[in-house]
Amino acid sequence: NAITEMQSQMNAMMGRMDEAEQRMNDTEDKIIKNSEAEKRRDTEAKDHDTTLRELSDLLKRNNMCIIGILEDEERDKGAECLCEQNFPNLGKDTDIKIQAAQRTP
CATH class of the missing domain: 1.20.5 (Single alpha-helices involved in coiled-coils or other helix-helix interfaces)
Known part of the structure; x- marks a missing residue:
């Protein structure tokens, strides 16, 4: 047991x-x-x-990078004016607007 x-x-x-x-x-x-x-x-x-x-x-x-333009000139003229001067045929048929830009060193 x-x-x-x-x-x-x-x-x-x-x-x-x-x-x-x-x-x-x-x-x-x-x-x-x-x-x-x-x-x-x-x-x-x-x-x-x-x-x-x-x-x-x-x-x-x-x-797009814009080279050779001083900061003061860029600020005074604006990006739209620079595009018109450097690319006269760009944007005649289309309505292109700049959304954002970055500065590169």
Whole structure:
């Protein structure tokens, strides 16, 4: 009778140990999945930053740059006047308006 009780207690303890091991394995698997997802997110964020930088550079390159005009002259005459002087045939058939301009060093 005592031996049977000890065996049943031992079996119960073994069952609890198996459950604890299973929980530990599940937790380790979750940690691995989370770290992989975090690495993937970091890689995607870097890719998005690179793409954004490339698009920004592309947009900046496509802006028209006026070279050889001093800042005071540019401010006094205005960009529209400069376009009319330097490109007389531009805009006769279309209504082109300057939206934004950037100065380059």
